[in-house]
Each structure stands twice: as structure tokens, then as C-alpha cells.
Amino acid sequence: MNQNDYITLRIINACLRENVSGLISQGHISLENNHHWLNWQSSRQLLRLEVHACDYMQPWQAFSPVWQVKTAQGWQTQSGYENWLAALMPDQDPETRELFATYKEEADSAVIQGELCATAFTQQRTSLLRTPGEMNWGERLRHADQLASFLDHPYYPTARAKFGFSDADLRQYAPEFCQPFRLRWLAVPRQSLTLTAPQARPVWWPLPSQVGLSDDQYHQHELIPVHPLTLSQLYDLPEGAAVAPGAWLRVYPTLSVRTVQLADYPDQHLKVPLTMRTLGQKNVRLIKPSTLYDGQWFAEVLATVGEADSVLRGKYRHVDESFCGHVAEEKQLAFLLRRYAAPRPGETLLPVAALGSKLPDGRFYLASFLEQPGMPDAAGWWHEYCQLMADVHLTLWLRYGVALESNQQNAVLSLTPGEKLTLVMKDNDAARILPERFKAACPQLAERLSALRDPRICVAEEAALAQMFITITLQLCLAAVLESLAAGGLIERKASYQTLRDALEQSLSRLENEGVDTGFARQQLFDSPTQPVKYLLLSGSLLSKQASGAADINKFYGQSGPNFLQRGES
Template sequence: MPRPSTPDTEAAFGEELSGVRPELSVPYAAALPGARAAVLTRLWRALAYEPLPWIAGRSGGTGDRDGEGLTVRLWDGRRLHGPRPDPYATDGYVGEVRLDGKPYERPERLVDALGVPHGAAFSAELGNSVASLALSWADRVTGLPGVSAASWEWEQRIVDGHPYHPNCRSRPGFSVAEQFAYGPEHRASVRLGLVAADDALVTGEWPKWLRDGERVLIPVHPWQAAHVLDTEVQEGFPARPLMSLRTLAVPDGPHVKTALSSRLTSSVRDISVYSVRTAEAVSAFMEGLTARLDAPLHITRTLGAASAGVADLAAVVRESPDEYAGEGESCVPVAALPLTRLPEKAAWLAEFTRLVLEVGLRLLELGVALEAHGQNLLVVLDGAGAPVRLVYRDLADIRVSPARLARHGVCARGLSGRIVTDDETALRRKLFGSLVGGTLGATAGSAAALREALETVAPGLPRTTDLSALLSEPLPTKALTLMRLSPNTPGDQWTLLPQPLGGPHPW
């Protein structure tokens, strides 16, 4: 039976907005229908392609008058019907989905009606995602950063969030006022706090400006200080929030990753003791490997990592990607590329596709799979907008294969834990799902554009078994909605999307 409807987050946001930023009340209301469709589109994509346990099957058409679209059959006999979704599309929103003939425009109400296990929490997050997205759209600015703008300026122009996750803008626990104060899309400048730790675990060179004598000063996000930490927090320094929200750019300095333990998309993020303990070794390993690779790729070095022994009180300091942009160049996060004025998009997309696949596949052949999605991967554009090299940041979720490395005479000494695996499937999932299903799919914006780019560049790529798998098999990608509806299943879960170049359909 359908559960009671979740609280109306849209109305709650609107009421708070009228007291915080009343001039945005009308733009917010006007943005709500589009935000509902944007989140519903992401949800419908998940219903069409993910292995959700309460779905019995999928088929084209319905047998009704239109005979078009996609029908999803539930185990209890009910049927969902909507447009046939393009798995790589980032526009062309779905306005409604029908459940046994009844139309649903609001994604959270559709999930309420489905009555699936763990759906109540997911439904609340969908409502939050819609309201937060409408808030972002209502407060967006026109115009783009200049040619040599800092990468954080590009990141603060990204208003849509994750291109394929229904929780693209979900920020439960954040009030409207806090979204304006901390959200990068609201052009925020955040003052980080500092917590002194006497016995902190430190790896790398912890900056002197984050020390008080022998004591380590750990930067903390003000939301964390207000809602999570029960300790004295000193006044710290200003920084610009990036699209991950918990990582911030220090003016003319490095980036600081804080332990902002709020559920933003699929999971609660923190900084584990394992990540701090291995940060220096992983950074040094990747710095040496990319030098050996001699490819147009730079890794932002981890300068230092510190933990007070708990996941809620830790931080990582790393280089700014802007260090790798030269005179007249821009370092742009891949997620911001749809905002740029790309010259001759089809030709540009082909050149970008060639660049990222050559680098990603060469590194995979050597033994490292990057999680090269639109947040972790940046591209350096020259003055004419051409892609010239890549910058990768945040090494916490890469995968390293000692066996592959050994075949090339490279030792994985000092690396341990979850990033180490020789599982071929795990390595390919990590790279293919992020680089093709994420970076290239979202930049292309449709299956047709992605197919054209791959057809253009594939003949010139080095022939490897990884390339053969990439171009001939269904594409693995994270089952983001399944993961969110499986709170007792740790780690990533996966689904298969249609091979961009054609081939068997997962239906």
C-alpha cells in the first residue's frame, strides 16, 4: 500500500525563503516545475536501467493507444509508463510518469505511491533535491567567468548538481539560510573553523599556518561545527566552497577537504583514518606514475592529511588544480563544460574524447583506474577553448592493480586497503562508469552525440583488451538509486547501460 505523503519540502523552503531572501520567492516558485521535471527525469532513468529488486521487467510500448515509450512492470502487478529514456541525456526533461494510468509530476510523490522498501527516506531526499535545485535556479547568475578565471569560479556556476542522480541537489539538514551561506552555486565565501588536536595522526607536510606550536589545527566546516561537533572551534579563515560542498579553495592557496558528514547524494561522506594514513603514499605513488606515463595529465598532490582519530574531525590539504593552467589558459571542471561556449561542438567533443580516453586507457593498462567523473576531472583549455591536458584531483577512490603494475615493472609498495585490487571487472567499472558513463556522457548530452564522438576517435586509439571491452560490451555505471535504496549494502552497486556504439539492450 502507498505510504502517506512525505512533508512538503517545497512549501517549507518557500516559507523560509520569504524571510531570508524574499526577493527570490517569485523566481523560486517559477523554477519549481522545471526542478521537479529535472529530478523526475533522473529518477525515471534509474527506473528504466537499474536492477531494482521490485521491478519484474521492462518493455517498449504499453499495448494502449500510443504504443510508445517504456513500460516498467512491478512485482505486484502495477505498471509504470513514461517516455523511452536516453541513458546519456542531460536535457529533454520528463514531465510526468504514469503509475497504473495516474500521472505523477513530483518525484517524491511517485516514490511514496510505489511504497518500496526504504522509500520514505529516499522520498524525503527527492523533495529536498527538487526544492534545493529550484533555489539554485532562482539565484543563478548570467555570464561566464573570464578566460583565466580560477577553477572555483567555474565550479560556482554549476547549479544542476549531479547529471544523473535523482538526489542531484539533496542537502538534508541544511536550512535555506545555510544553503545560501555554504552552497557554491550561491557564490558563497565560507569561514572555516579550526580545532586544535594534541595527538593527531598526520601524514605529509601539514602546513605551518595550520599549526599552533606543536598542536595540529584541523579545519572544520561551520555546518559541522554547528550540527555535529561537540568541541571548541576557533575562528579560522575564509575559503570558497567547491561543487562537492565540503572541499573549499583557499584564496591564492590550496584546496582543503573537510569532514562534512552530511548525506548529499548517495552516502554520508567523511574522511576515514585509513584515508589519512594512506594519503601521502598514494599521492607520491601517483605523482611518480604520471611522470613515467609522460601523458597530458597532472595529479594535484596531497600536501598533508590529519585526523584526530575520528571521521568527523579530519582534513586533507591538496594542491589547487589552477597550478597546472598556464598564461591565457583556464582549468575547468568537466561538470562545468556544458556552460562553456565550445567551438564547433562535435569536433571539440571528439578531441576531448580522444584526450580523456587516451589518458584513461593508458593509465588503466599500466594498472590504475581513475574515478574520472565531472567533479574529480578537470580540463585545461587554451585561449581558443581547445582541450590541451587534464588535471585529476582527489585520489581517495582510485583503484590500483599490483598485477598490472608488475607487468610494467612498477611496484605498488606502500599501497594497501580498499584501493588495491586485481579484479578486472572492478578496475573497468571504476574507469568506464565514471569516464564514459559520467564525464563523456554528460558532456555529450545524448547517446547520439556520444556515439558520434566514439566513432570518430575509436579507430585511432591503441588496441587493448580494455578498449575492446569499452567499445563492444554494455557500459557499467553505478546504480545510484539502487545504492540509495539499499542502506544495509555497503559499497558500490552497478548496472549496465546500452553500449554507446550499439549492441544488446539491457531490457
């Protein structure tokens, strides 16, 4: 399937999943000659699409990027995402029509960049086929991110598009190409820069002379890192600020693109603003200064809770994100330094996003790790992984009232032959907390809740935590991985869903025996016929915030996904 058809099919299925333009709610299913057709009438035409019943994420799924429209001559076949978006575009509301039109440009970008990345995957065959033993710890971390970057987001159809990147930008700064480059630096007056922990400044932080500035002239300034692509967008510099003429600090792009790995200090990563959009036209990858403080809040609290709780102890580590900086509230002038814990002998860190990745020879990337002495087989690993995720995230939710937005990129696994699987956490600045439960479980930390800056973090209803757990941990980090590994034959689908259900049940039973109320969680996880689904396409691209009503475009839900956990019942 070519990239155009591939993206078209992904967009069609996202539209079915999110009921775009009332496809599901206003359409009807007919059965003709053993084929199911979704019939949908707009003000302009009657459209029909062949669909199949589905029990994962959406009740109906398309398997072909073509559909039919009714004409005076009969049914006429159509294809192409441009035609599909035009067919679904509403007649009224100019703003929404404009968003549909702009999304077509994002789809164009996804096709072009998909072709470039497919070529890069082939061209880098030798490098991508390196075994864990051929690389050091930092190279393995970079290798994992690169392989993960070739695998599309499970649910957002045009995640391949780094909207705002030219072809040259992609080749130079995208993780698929994994090319080193040097950061640029901005000198700002010391009084205009806020550092969260000045004492944590690393020894390698440059001096003005190292970036082409006079130490004497700029001794009252501080240097902050700037991505080369962002530098060209800095039109209004703060008073007294100056762009350093010299680039300095060799780095590699990581999966997040705006976070880079230091070549000479691979256990340290810098997160810098980037004027690029991913996962939706409204998702510009800048840095809101408040997230620096909220992220550090969670880093400290999660570490404290993890040490004190006998179940959580040893199951996760959180990276050090204490050294950050920002200039006033400028989203383009901020940074975060991420320091990983000292590597363990033989350890490999890989994001959950890489678990479904395949090597150029067709093998699963995960399989290359499981082949090492001291590692379990695929079914044993899946059991260990499910239990780890269930123990950590259900305990945080039900005992402490904390649900983390630990998506596939931010959830990192520590794999070490002969050792238990553990988690490495990072970038937790958008979690949800039920304050009363947190205060009851952690009275010594209760006063710290007032330090959180984003008012959306503290919620009044437990449903917000359930939605976060189900759409992030359960659907993205567990079910999406299961479906990918099962489709490639590494694990068996039905048995693996039963393993997942058993892991959740074991964690819930343990919590119940410890006096924790699990009734609401059981109802949401096992008894409800449907699950919440993130409507990423609608909130991120096709609807304005006013039309969607979403306070957070990354947390806009529909209760429309079939409950795949009910499939696992014996």
C-alpha cells in the same frame, strides 16, 4: 516544468534505469495506438507508464512525470514522486520501506533547494556572465565550480539535495551562492594529531593567538580547520582539545562543498569534513583518515608514471595533497590541503562537471572559452578532449592496471588558448588496481602496493577496472557531456559519437602495436551489447548494504545499459 515534476521525472527514469522493484524485469511492454506502455503489477495495483525506446544508459525512458493506475473505474492518472515511491515501495522488509520513506525527504529537499538555486542563478546573472578575461586565475576556477553547481548530476536524480542543509546553510555555504565565510579551528594536543608531512605546513597556518587562544596556554597544541557546520556536531571533543573562539581564514565553497578555496591563496584548497549527505543517504561527506594516505599514494604514483611514460608525459598534472592531518580515526577531525601547480599564463581550470553548464544568456559556458583566439571550434575541441581522455585512461588501465574514479568533479581540464588540452588530477583515493599488471609495468613501484590502506583498491579481476572505466570515464566524463552539448546544438550527436569511438580505437590500436593485450577492453567497449551501469539510487538510498550486497555503495553495478558505442559504427 516545475521542480516537483522535474524531480519526479528524474526519479522515474532512475528507477527504470536501475530496475527498482523489478520495474523492467517483472514488467512488460505493450504497444497501443503507437504508444509504448510499461505495465508493472505490484501486490496492490497495476501501474502503467508511457515509455520510449532509448539507446543511452537505459533501454526505456519516460518523458512525462505522470503514469496511470488501474481502478474499478478504469485508468486513473497519478503524479508526484511521493506517490511514485509509495507505489514501488515493497510490502515486506521494514528496513527497505524506511529507506523509501526517508528518500522521499531527500526528494523534498531537492525540490526546495532546486527552487532556491534557480532563483540564485537569476539573481547572479551579472556575475555569472563575466568573461574569462575579466577574472584572474583563482576567480575563473571559482566561477567554473559555481556554474557547474547549477547543473544536476547526470544520473543520480536528487543530487541537487544537500541533505542536512537548511535554507540558510545553503545560502551561506553552497557553491551555487558562492559566499565567502571563515573557517573555525580546533586546538588538539599535539600528541593526538597525526600530520602526514609536517614540513609541508603552509606559512599562513594560524597561531593560537590568531584564533583567540593563548599562545602560552596552547603551545603544546596543534590547530586543525573545522567547517562551521561541522563544529555544531562535535559533541565529544578529544581530551585536552578546545574550540578556538575566533573564526579565521576567509574561504569560498567549491563544487564539492566540503572543499573550500582560500580567498587569499586561491591555488590552495582545504578539504574538511562536513555532516552533509549527497548522492545518497549513506554518503555522509566526512573524511576517512585512510583515504588521506591512499590519495597521496596515487598522487605520487601517478606523477611518477606520467613522467616516465612517453604517451602520458605532459597530458596531466596531479595536485599536491601531501599535507593532511587527522585525530586518531575520527572522521570529523581530519583535513587535507590541496595545492595546485603554478598557474600557466591565460590558463583556466574547469571541472568536467562544468562542460554542459549554460550561462544566464543561454550560451554554453564552454562556448565562451572556445570564442577566445587560439581555441578550436566545438567539433575540434571535442576531438581533442576525447583523444586526451582515451589516451590517459586506457593507457593507465591496460598498461598499468589502474582505473581511476575520476568523476566529473575530480576530473579537471586545463584550457589555455594556443595550448594543448591537458588534465589536472586530484582526490584519487578510491581507484582500482590489478596488482600483477601494475608490478609488471612498474617493478620499481611494486613494493609500494603494500602501503595502500583500503583493501578494496587491489582487485583480482579485470572486470572491476572495466566497470570503473566505463561508468566513470566513458559514461560520466564523455557520454554525459556529449549528450548535453548535443542537446544544446553545440556539437552534432551522431558525428560526435563516431569521434568518441575513433578516439578509443586510436588509443587501443596504439597500445596493441606496443604489445599490450587489448582483447578484453575491445570486447567490453565495442562488442558487448550492454554496458555496466552504476545503480546509485539503489545502493545509495533505497537498499540497505545488506540487501544490495555492495562492499562499496559507489561501485554497485547492473549490466543493463545499451552500448551507445555501437551506435557510432560507420
